[in-house]
Structures are given as structure tokens and as C-alpha cells.
Amino acid sequence: MKAQVTVTLKSGILDPQGKAIEGALKSLGVGGIASVRQGKVFDIEIADGDRAGVEARLREAAEKLLANTLIENYDVKLIG
Amino acid sequence: MKAAVIVFPGINRERDMARTLKLASGREPAMVWHADTALPAGTDIVVLPGGFSYGDYLRCGAIAARAPVMGAVQAFAAKGGLVLGVCNGFQILCETGLLPGVLMRNAGLKFICREVYLRVERSDTPFTRGYNAGQVICVPTAHGEGNYVADSETIARLEGEGRVVFRYTAPDGALAPEWNFNGATNAIAGIVNARGNVLGMMPHPENHVETALGPTDGRGLFQGLAEYLDRAA
Numbered sequence: 001m002k003a004q005v006t007v008t009l010k011s012g013i014l015d016p017q018g019k020a021i022e023g024a025l026k027s028l029g030v031g032g033i034a035s036v037r038q039g040k041v042f043d044i045e046i047a048d049g050d051r052a053g054v055e056a057r058l059r060e061a062a063e064k065l066l067a068n069t070l071i072e073n074y075d076v077k078l079i080g
Numbered sequence: 081m082k083a084a085v086i087v088f089p090g091i092n093r094e095r096d097m098a099r100t101l102k103l104a105s106g107r108e109p110a111m112v113w114h115a116d117t118a119l120p121a122g123t124d125i126v127v128l129p130g131g132f133s134y135g136d137y138l139r140c141g142a143i144a145a146r147a148p149v150m151g152a153v154q155a156f157a158a159k160g161g162l163v164l165g166v167c168n169g170f171q172i173l174c175e176t177g178l179l180p181g182v183l184m185r186n187a188g189l190k191f192i193c194r195e196v197y198l199r200v201e202r203s204d205t206p207f208t209r210g211y212n213a214g215q216v217i218c219v220p221t222a223h224g225e226g227n228y229v230a231d232s233e234t235i236a237r238l239e240g241e242g243r244v245v246f247r248y249t250a251p252d253g254a255l256a257p258e259w260n261f262n263g264a265t266n267a268i269a270g271i272v273n274a275r276g277n278v279l280g281m282m283p284h285p286e287n288h289v290e291t292a293l294g295p296t297d298g299r300g301l302f303q304g305l306a307e308y309l310d311r312a313a
Contacts, residue, residue, distance in 0.1 A: 013229065014263075016185045065146060068139055068175065071182050071229065 001046040008039035083109035091131035100286040104302035114147040125162040128169030141171030170280035181230030187263025191224035210304025217297035226282040228264040246270035
């Protein structure tokens with residue numbers, strides 16, 4: 001089984017990197033972009049376990065390390 | 081003063097810190113490896129130095145905060161032991177949860193390496209007793225992620241409880257956006273925990289302690305600590 005954990009900045013948290021990317025896209029002439037927020041994606045291969053157990057473990061991983069829940073939200077998605 | 085300097089892979093200011101601790105106390109600090117699970121017997125202050133632990137992977141300080149030695153550091157802090165985190169050390173303390181908030185990318189996106197001015201907000205802590213409240217000190221800074229951020233309740237609590245110990249100001253101590261070079265909330269440069277035994281700060285007082293290298297404004301912090309701990313011992 002594979003899984004993907006996505007970590008994004010909470011709304012209201014200033015994202016200077018996203019702002020810089022947004023500015024660069026505008027200067028490249030890529031039109032129609034209102035704003036950019038930068039986040040992280042973790043592609044994770046699961047060794048064993050049933051779906052419910054795997055999801056619980058990935059949430060634990062996100063809470064303990066992958067995300068700083070003061071400033072970030074996370075989303076766990078099981079694939080296949 | 082029996083200091084323990086924690087050494088994580090990727091840290092690069094640990095020798096500057098050790099040199100300054102020795103200068104202030106006359107005693108060589110113990111260098112403690114991140115994989116150790118205990119602090120040397122008799123340790124009375126733990127110092128987390130600056131650098132780039134684990135290459136700043138994931139988030140600054142995130143991996144170091146989960147290193148084996150941090151269990152011992154947390155237990156030491158819970159018993160009231162003094163903990164000082166400078167630069168990456170501050171980031172590690174925030175990631176560990178010993179201090180609230182987080183250090184975000186500098187507002188101007190640039191790594192900033194230069195001398196800055198700090199106003200010492202209070203002198204009644206073990207860390208700042210070598211200064212007068214309101215005194216402005218000049219110390220170097222070198223970081224890309226020092227923009228202190230916390231939710232508004234946390235900021236209100238820090239301010240209300242007088243836990244902001246250092247603030248970025250002009251040389252005369254006035255608050256001004258152009259002197260808050262990293263965009264930190266309320267120009268916060270250093271804070272203590274509720275109990276007052278854990279201090280995190282972004283600038284490097286350990287680098288301004290010898291006349292041969294310029295100003296010595298950082299000395300007060302270490303001499304104050306050494307006197308405090310020697311009196312307690």
C-alpha cells in the first residue's frame with residue numbers, strides 16, 4: 001500500500017516563500033493566478049497493516065513529526 | 081557552572097559556545113552527543129547551540145527536537161534546570177514544545193548575517209541579570225528563519241507575563257520596523273518559558289565576548305549565568 005501525506009500552512013500564516021513564487025509566476029507572464037501557498041508532500045510506502053491501522057499510524061507520524069500543527073494542517077490519503 | 085553543550089549533526093556554533101562558556105565560568109563545558117540519553121551528572125545548564133542541525137531538513141530544528149538526548153533535556157527542564165537555546169537552538173526548543181511558537185522564514189526571504197541591536201526587556205532572569213532592564217546590546221545574528229510567529233493568544237500571554245526578554249530595536253532602544261530585520265511578531269528576539277528557566281533567542285551573544293573581535297555585549301549573559309549558578313551551587 002502507498003500513502004501520501006500533504007502538509008500545508010494554515011490560513012493566516014504568512015508564507016513568504018509562496019509569495020516569492022507567486023511574484024515569479026507573475027513576472028513570467030503566467031496569468032490568472034490570485035495567490036500561491038507552498039506546502040510539502042510525503043510519498044510513503046507502507047510495509048504492513050490494515051487500512052484503518054495504517055491511517056492511524058500516518059496521523060501519528062504527521063502529529064509527531066511531519067507537520068508542526070501550530071502552523072500547518074495535514075491530510076492523509078491512502079493509495080491503492 | 082557545569083554546562084552541557086548538546087551537539088547535533090550539522091550544528092556549527094558549538095565550539096564558539098563552549099569557548100564563551102569557559103571564558104565566563106573558567107570551566108570547560110561537557111560536549112554531549114545527540115544520541116546520548118543522559119546528561120553528565122551535576123549538569124546545571126544545558127545549551128543548544130546554533131547551526132543547521134540535520135541540514136534544516138523538514139523544518140528548522142524539527143529532527144533535532146526528536147533526537148534521543150532531548151528526552152533528558154526535557155526532563156532536566158521539567159525539574160527547573162536552566163536551558164539556553166541560541167539560533168538553531170531556539171528553533172529546536174520551539175519544535176520540542178519547551179517554548180511556544182515557531183521561527184518562520186525571514187520576512188524579506190534573505191539569510192541575514194550582521195550585527196543587530198537588542199533591548200533587554202528585564203534583568204530579573206538568570207539569563208539577563210548581567211544587564212539592566214532597558215539596556216541595548218549589540219550582538220551578531222546569522223539566520224534565514226528567525227521570524228517569530230505564534231497565535232495571538234500566545235503572543236498576548238507572552239507579553240502579559242513579561243516573557244519577551246529580548247527585542248530587536250534601533251541602537252537607542254526604539255522600536256522601528258527597519259530594525260526588526262526578520263519581521264518577527266512584536267520584534268521578538270528572545271523569550272522564556274512560563275517558569276523562566278528556558279530561554280530561546282535568535283542572535284548570538286556568544287560571538288561578542290572578546291575585545292579582539294569587537295564589542296563584548298554578549299558577556300553579560302554568560303557572566304550573569306555563571307554567577308547565578310555558582311551562587312546556587
